[in-house]
Amino acid sequence: MRLPRLTTTLFIDLAIWMIGFGLLMGIIFPFFILILGLNSNDVLSTQFFAASISAGLFVGTANYLLARWVVRPRLQRLSEHTRKVEAAVRNATYHDDWENCTSTVCQIPVDSRDEIGESISAFNDLVDALLLSHEVEAASADFAHSLSRQLELNQLANHALERILSYTDANAGAVLIERMGELVVIAQQGLTQTDQLITSEPVRRCLTANSLVSVILPVDIMIDAVMAHARPREVCLLPLTVEHTSLGLFLIAKTQEFTFHARRMMHIFQQSFSLALNNALAHEHLQTLAAIDALTGAYNRRFGLTRLNEEFQRTMRLDTPLGIMVLDLDHFKTVNDTHGHLAGDRVLARVAETIRGNIRTGDILVRYGGEEFLLILPSAPEEACRALGERLRCAVAELRVNTGQHVLHVTVSIGLSVFPNDEAESTQQLIQYADEALYLAKHNGRNRLVRFGAAPVVSNNQCGAPIAITPARRRVAAHC
Numbered sequence: 094m095r096l097p098r099l100t101t102t103l104f105i106d107l108a109i110w111m112i113g114f115g116l117l118m119g120i121i122f123p124f125f126i127l128i129l130g131l132n133s134n135d136v137l138s139t140q141f142f143a144a145s146i147s148a149g150l151f152v153g154t155a156n157y158l159l160a161r162w163v164v165r166p167r168l169q170r171l172s173e174h175t176r177k178v179e180a181a182v183r184n185a186t187y188h189d190d191w192e193n194c195t196s197t198v199c200q201i202p203v204d205s206r207d208e209i210g211e212s213i214s215a216f217n218d219l220v221d222a223l224l225l226s227h228e229v230e231a232a233s234a235d236f237a238h239s240l241s242r243q244l245e246l247n248q249l250a251n252h253a254l255e256r257i258l259s260y261t262d263a264n265a266g267a268v269l270i271e272r273m274g275e276l277v278v279i280a281q282q283g284l285t286q287t288d289q290l291i292t293s294e295p296v297r298r299c300l301t302a303n304s305l306v307s308v309i310l311p312v313d314i315m316i317d318a319v320m321a322h323a324r325p326r327e328v329c330l331l332p333l334t335v336e337h338t339s340l341g342l343f344l345i346a347k348t349q350e351f352t353f354h355a356r357r358m359m360h361i362f363q364q365s366f367s368l369a370l371n372n373a374l375a376h377e378h379l380q381t382l383a384a385i386d387a388l389t390g391a392y393n394r395r396f397g398l399t400r401l402n403e404e405f406q407r408t409m410r411l412d413t414p415l416g417i418m419v420l421d422l423d424h425f426k427t428v429n430d431t432h433g434h435l436a437g438d439r440v441l442a443r444v445a446e447t448i449r450g451n452i453r454t455g456d457i458l459v460r461y462g463g464e465e466f467l468l469i470l471p472s473a474p475e476e477a478c479r480a481l482g483e484r485l486r487c488a489v490a491e492l493r494v495n496t497g498q499h500v501l502h503v504t505v506s507i508g509l510s511v512f513p514n515d516e517a518e519s520t521q522q523l524i525q526y527a528d529e530a531l532y533l534a535k536h537n538g539r540n541r542l543v544r545f546g547a548a549p550v551v552s553n554n555q556c557g558a559p560i561a562i563t564p565a566r567r568r569v570a571a572h573c
């Protein structure tokens with residue numbers, strides 16, 4: 094039952110109701126006494142009425158005062174605390190200092206199981222919801238902000254993965270993107286055998302369904318724990334999509350099931366990560382376009398040298414070999430002079446195409462000068478470089494270029510240097526060694542591969558086994 098509000102103040106209402114009720118009781122009481130059979134002359138006397146009404150007023154007032162003393166301080170405490178929390182939240186919002194707004198500081202202990210206790214408990218829940226909302230917003234802003242500063246694809250993926258793992262409390266994860274129709278892992282943390290991910294069933298399902306896939310106790314994913322491998326309890330895979338175009342996916346794994354909060358966070362990160370990834374891919378694409386020589390499709394010199402520096406650093410870090418070849422077309426001036434510049438261009442383009450057709454995906458072909466190419470061969474040991482050099486030399490020698498009027502054929506001389514065998518201390522020195530070997534190849538008759546070294550190895554101009562040149566021949570060559 095709800096009594097009508099008489100004023101805008103709860104305690105004045107209470108006073109009116111309680112004192113009024115006391116007064117009513119004081120008036121009714123003498124008649125109630127009459128029913129019990131007491132003498133009506135005494136009961137209906139003015140003195141008895143006055144005493145009864147006074148007692149009713151007294152009890153009503155005492156009730157009001159008691160209610161006020163019991164209830165008012167608790168209501169006051171609630172409102173004062175709410176004010177404090179409100180001031181702290183405002184201050185934290187403008188100064189981004191949430192030290193004084195933790196759950197412990199802002200919540201009120203619930204000390205009763207009545208309606209006031211229920212109000213305090215609802216207030217505490219509101220504080221928690223407010224803090225959670227701030228936490229999610231801060232995490233999402235921090236994630237988007239940190240990604241906006243990264244444009245390099247691998248750095249971006251590693252950075253994003255690190256943050257996603259930390260915010261979702263996951264143990265391991267990976268980022269896979271689609272490149273030229275193939276899935277590649279561009280970042281991973283704490284997973285074993287990431288290669289298997291590419292063909293794994295959950296990955297395929299996530300890309301096909303273009304929605305979150307959650308796998309409990311996956312069989313084909315293992316976490317690389319500090320001491321041993323552990324099987325995750327749950328793995329979540331989320332597609333990375335921009336305007337219905339699939340870019341790839343990220344997956345995170347945990348040794349327990351993900352919480353509701355972690356799941357919500359994954360979805361928030363999924364959107365900003367997709368956008369940042371799209372930007373990084375567009376940036377990479379533009380960089381590649383700007384880095385490509387239009388005639389030959391090889392990387393230009395500036396980009397090529399940057400890549401060479403990167404590969405050199407990586408080689409030193411990982412202690413793997415690095416091969417460098419300088420390839421120069423033989424008597425190319427004659428081709429130009431005899432058949433014209435356009436025919437020369439066509440030959441150059443076809444030679445570049447032939448080289449590209451014989452190298453691996455990670456190898457880097459650079460147009461180093463007019464008719465000179467630089468070939469960077471990451472992780473290629475000496476034997477493999479020499480075999481490839483011979484293959485390229487023969488492939489170019491066998492190439493026939495139809496200009497419309499003539500069928501041309503050219504040869505190429507190649508200088509090879511391999512790190513760390515040649516003990517080069519810089520990329521410049523590595524190129525210089527390959528250049529010196531090229532010089533020997535030209536002066537030993539062209540259409541040859543020369544391996545730089547104290548006893549340089551020079552191939553014959555057949556498509557057969559290489560032979561070593563004598564020091565005397567080298568001296569003669571050096572004087573040419």
Ligand SMILES: Nc1nc2c(ncn2[C@@H]2O[C@H](COP(=O)(O)OP(=O)(O)OP(=O)(O)O)[C@@H](O)[C@H]2O)c(=O)[nH]1
Binds near residue numbers: 424437438539
């Ligand atoms: N068609 C065409 N020719 C180019 C291009 N860049 C450089 N060249 C030509 O390549 C020729 C290089 O000549 P040289 O440096 O004398 O070398 P070469 O005739 O190949 O002689 P060796 O290297 O000693 O075998 C010059 O005629 C340049 O004009 C190009 O983009 N297109």
